[in-house]
Amino acid sequence: MAVITESTLIKTKTVGKRLFVYLVLISISIFMVLPFFWMLITSLKPMEEVFHIPMIIFSRNMSLNNFKAIIDKGVLIRLWNTFFIAFTATALRLFFCSLAGYGFAKFSFPGRNLLFSVLIATMIVPFAIVVVPLYIMMRDFRWIDTFMPLIVPGAASAFGIFFMRQYIRSIPDELLDAARIDGCSEFKIYTRVILPVVTPGLTSLGLIFFMQVWNDFMWPLIILKSPENQTLPVMITTLTGPAGMTIYNLQMAVSVVSIAPLIIIFLLFQRRFTSGITFGAVKG
Amino acid sequence: MTTDTRALTRIKRSWGGVKKKRWAYAFISPFYILFAIFSMYPIIFSIYLSFTEWKGLGPKVFVGLENYRRLLGDSVFWQSIRNGVILFFLYVPIMTLLALVLAVILNTKFIRFFQGFRTIIFIPYITTMVAAGFVFRMMMNVRYGLFNMVLTSIGISPVPWLENVWWARISLSLLVTWAWLGYNMVIMLAGLQTISKDLVEAATIDGANPVQAFFLITVPLMKPIILFSVILSTIGSFGLFNEVYSLSGGATGAAVGGPMNATITPLVYIFQQAFSHYKFSYASAVSYVYFAIIFTLTLLQLRYFGREE
Numbered sequence: 064m065a066v067i068t069e070s071t072l073i074k075t076k077t078v079g080k081r082l083f084v085y086l087v088l089i090s091i092s093i094f095m096v097l098p099f100f101w102m103l104i105t106s107l108k109p110m111e112e113v114f115h116i117p118m119i120i121f122s123r124n125m126s127l128n129n130f131k132a133i134i135d136k137g138v139l140i141r142l143w144n145t146f147f148i149a150f151t152a153t154a155l156r157l158f159f160c161s162l163a164g165y166g167f168a169k170f171s172f173p174g175r176n177l178l179f180s181v182l183i184a185t186m187i188v189p190f191a192i193v194v195v196p197l198y199i200m201m202r203d204f205r206w207i208d209t210f211m212p213l214i215v216p217g218a219a220s221a222f223g224i225f226f227m228r229q230y231i232r233s234i235p236d237e238l239l240d241a242a243r244i245d246g247c248s249e250f251k252i253y254t255r256v257i258l259p260v261v262t263p264g265l266t267s268l269g270l271i272f273f274m275q276v277w278n279d280f281m282w283p284l285i286i287l288k289s290p291e292n293q294t295l296p297v298m299i300t301t302l303t304g305p306a307g308m309t310i311y312n313l314q315m316a317v318s319v320v321s322i323a324p325l326i327i328i329f330l331l332f333q334r335r336f337t338s339g340i341t342f343g344a345v346k347g
Numbered sequence: 348m349t350t351d352t353r354a355l356t357r358i359k360r361s362w363g364g365v366k367k368k369r370w371a372y373a374f375i376s377p378f379y380i381l382f383a384i385f386s387m388y389p390i391i392f393s394i395y396l397s398f399t400e401w402k403g404l405g406p407k408v409f410v411g412l413e414n415y416r417r418l419l420g421d422s423v424f425w426q427s428i429r430n431g432v433i434l435f436f437l438y439v440p441i442m443t444l445l446a447l448v449l450a451v452i453l454n455t456k457f458i459r460f461f462q463g464f465r466t467i468i469f470i471p472y473i474t475t476m477v478a479a480g481f482v483f484r485m486m487m488n489v490r491y492g493l494f495n496m497v498l499t500s501i502g503i504s505p506v507p508w509l510e511n512v513w514w515a516r517i518s519l520s521l522l523v524t525w526a527w528l529g530y531n532m533v534i535m536l537a538g539l540q541t542i543s544k545d546l547v548e549a550a551t552i553d554g555a556n557p558v559q560a561f562f563l564i565t566v567p568l569m570k571p572i573i574l575f576s577v578i579l580s581t582i583g584s585f586g587l588f589n590e591v592y593s594l595s596g597g598a599t600g601a602a603v604g605g606p607m608n609a610t611i612t613p614l615v616y617i618f619q620q621a622f623s624h625y626k627f628s629y630a631s632a633v634s635y636v637y638f639a640i641i642f643t644l645t646l647l648q649l650r651y652f653g654r655e656e
Contacts, residue, residue, distance in 0.1 A: 084452055091449070092467045095525065098482040099470075101493060105485065114491035159377045166374030170367060178375065185382055188390070189641065191586065191614050192634045195621045196389035196396060199403070216385035219378035249370035278475045280589045281614075285622055296477045300593065311485050318478030329473050333466065336473075340530065341537035 102322075106130070106315040110304075113311050129316040136313070137291060138298065138320055144210070145294040145321070148283075149276040152214045156272050157265050159219040164227025165257050169239060179228075186221045190282075198285055208288045213276070223268055226342055230264035231257060267339030270332055274325060295321035397632035403625050414632035424633060426608050427616045428640060430516070431585035434612075438520035439580045443573060445524075446531035451565060453532075454539045465536070469529035476526060480593025483522045484509065487594075509594060512609040519610050522590050527583070531576045538572035539565075574652050578645055585641050587612045613637040 105113055107125040167179055201212045234257065242252045258265075280296045287293050293301070299317050304310040329336055397414055399407040418424055449468065453461055471479065486493040487508035495505040508518045546568070550560045566573070591610050596603030603619065604611025617637065621630035 088449075088452070088464050091528075092464060095467050095471055095529070098479055098486070098525070099474075101486055102478065102482045105482075113485075114488065116491065118491070118493065118496045159381075163375040163378050166371045170371035170374075172368040172371045175371075178379070182378065185386065187642070187645075188386060189582070189586065189638060191617055192393065192638045193386055193389045194617070195627055195630045195634060196393040197385060198621070199392075199627065200385075200389060216381065219381045221378070224375075224378060249367065249374075253374075274473055278473075280475075280477050280592070281618065285618075296475050296589075299475070299477050299481060311481070314481055315478075315485075318475065318481065321475045321478055325473050325475070326470065329470065330466075337469070337533050337537075341534055 099322075102315045102318050105312055106319045108312055110310060110312050129312050130320075133313055133316045133320070136302070138295075138317055140291055141293050141295050141298045141317075142320060144292060145277055145296075146324075148210050148213050148294060149273050151210075152217065152276045153269050153272040155214060155218045156220055156223055157269050160223030160268065161227045161231075161258065161261060161265060162253060163219065163224045164229075164231050165253055167224065167228040168231035169234075169236070182221050182224060194282070194285070201286065207286060208292055209286075210292075212286045213279070213283060217276075220272070223272070226268055226339070227261065227264065229342075230261050234260055263335065266332065267335045267342070270328065270336045271339050273328070277321075277325060393631040393634065396628045397635055399628050401628045403627050407628075410628075414629050415636070417629070418632055418636060423608055423611065424613070424616060424636075427604075427611045427613045428585075428637075430608075430610060431612055433516060434520060434523075434584040434587070434610075435581055437516055438524050439577060439584065442524045442528055442531060443576055443580065446528055446576070447535050447566070447569065447573065448561075449528075449532045450535035450539055451561060454536060465529075465533070469533055471526045471528075472530040474526075476589035477593040479526060480522060480590055483518070483525075484594050487518055510606055512607055515595070515606055515609045519587070519590060519594055522594060523584075523587065526590070527580070531580075534576055535569065535572060538569050542568045570652070574648065577652075578648055581644055581648065582641055585612060585637070586614045588614045588618065591615050613640075 104120065104125070106129055107127070108119070108122065109124050109126075109128070112119045112122055112124060167175065197212075197216065201207055204211075206212050238256055238260075239252055242256050247255060277294075278296060279294075280300075283294045283297050284300070287297060290298075290301070295317060299314055299321065302310060302314050302317065304313075396407070398409060398411060400410045400413070401407040453465055487495075489495060489505060489507055489510060492508070494508065499505055507514050509515050542565075547560050547564050550564050551557070555563065591612055592603055592615070595605045595610055602608075604615045613633070614637075617630050617634050620626045620633060
């Protein structure tokens with residue numbers, strides 16, 4: 064008898080605990096989702112209903128008019144710019160990172176350890192220290208208001224090389240030797256043997272690069288002067304209505320256009336993405 | 348004959364070695380070339396620049412340490428450093444602890460919809476920061492924002508989220524926590540999966556309650572990962588830009604980093620000096636002092652918290 068009451072007591076205690084844990088998780092989730100919800104409903108509202116007393120959450124005046132309006136304001140060309148820059152920069156970075164990762168993982172050559180230490184050390188240099196002189200350099204190159212500064216300077220990432228080196232190390236040497244006996248050149252081994260094997264790693268890394276470049280804000284803000292060259296994040300901050308008013312509903316519509324592709328990509332490749340994110344923390 | 352072939356193969360082999368090494372150097376060279384042009388040269392150039400007076404055009408006038416001397420008395424710069432420290436204390440301890448607790452919770456088997464919670468908490472990390480910043484700004488509007496509407500409806504007086512010096516910092520911390528909690532949680536989760544569950548189980552059997560097990564077993568084992576996340580957050584709180592820009596500045600032309608420089612960070616200050624006032628040499632000096640400060644902070648953290656490893 065006593066045993067039964069004790070076990071039911073423990074049960075109710077754990078049920079209560081679980082309930083509490085769920086309550087915490089659900090309230091945090093609401094806090095996380097709320098801004099997205101607010102963004103979406105604001106992007107559908109006419110401006111009069113954005114700031115209104117009493118507050119309007121849903122109304123029958125909701126429509127896609129704001130999206131039509133931002134198309135007229137040239138959101139599509141900015142979407143293309145953002146995509147083009149993110150895609151090109153990502154492709155170039157993946158190429159250089161996997162190539163250098165192969166070089167560090169599978170060759171021994173004088174100065175390898177020193178060069179690798181230098182590579183790791185460069186990661187502590189913050190962009191803040193480079194941004195001013197780099198801007199002047201871009202001006203001298205006549206690269207201001209072009210996409211080049213957003214693609215070329217960052218085309219080889221130290222983190223990416225470190226990542227690819229670890230990944231390529233796990234490929235057995237016999238596989239490479241077999242290709243060498245078949246008369247493949249080292250570059251051919253890279254394209255025919257290494258690349259197909261490291262595709263999962265490249266996907267993880269590529270997702271991180273794509274997201275970083277897509278969301279990048281300060282550097283494009285500095286470089287891209289003319290409106291038709293802007294990226295989506297820059298467009299969000301420069302949209303103004305008559306008399307410099309902030310037009311939140313249009314801003315939110317652009318925000319939706321900027322965020323939706325990333326969320327879709329993320330949901331499709333979630334596991335690849337998080338394995339790339341956690342790589343540095345656990346290994347490093 | 349045999350010596351000849353042996354010599355020949357030796358030559359062939361070493362030639363092959365050199366050829367192979369040449370490939371390796373070719374493969375790794377793009378990084379070093381790009382780094383030399385787009386990082387090394389600018390870094391050196393900006394040292395030189397910090398000793399001159401130059402507004403981007405015309406001749407550079409050598410002024411020695413004048414920029415650094417001015418920096419010492421520049422109250423806005425020191426305010427930006429102070430803000431970095433304040434922001435660090437406002438959100439890093441809470442966010443790190445919360446991330447670890449969430450990771451421990453989501454690492455246990457009994458939570459249903461585990462994957463769903465993880466996804467929801469992580470998703471802010473991948474969103475465009477300025478977009479999120481503007482939504483927060485809208486929700487934090489004093490008169491019409493969602494937050495104050497909810498507060499007043501339950502009888503609490505409205506909060507000046509973005510108008511008051513301290514509230515503006517808290518609001519900024521809220522935005523940063525929203526954006527980075529999931530990232531830290533995912534890192535902690537990965538860390539938890541590398542440590543054995545047996546220790547926590549053994550402690551529980553010995554009568555430790557979950558809170559004791561958390562602080563006495565999990566936290567010490569997770570120290571390297573916690574340190575990693577704290578160092579990243581330290582660097583992060585001095586380098587906030589997008590968050591500050593979207594909460595305080597932007598289209599309306601309000602002062603970025605306001606109110607009254609309460610949320611200005613060193614990076615925002617460098618940006619303003621260089622690209623709003625075109626004081627390129629002064630901005631270079633600021634960026635050097637900024638780098639020295641975060642570099643020292645990182646070293647100190649590694650020294651004092653990472654000692655046993």
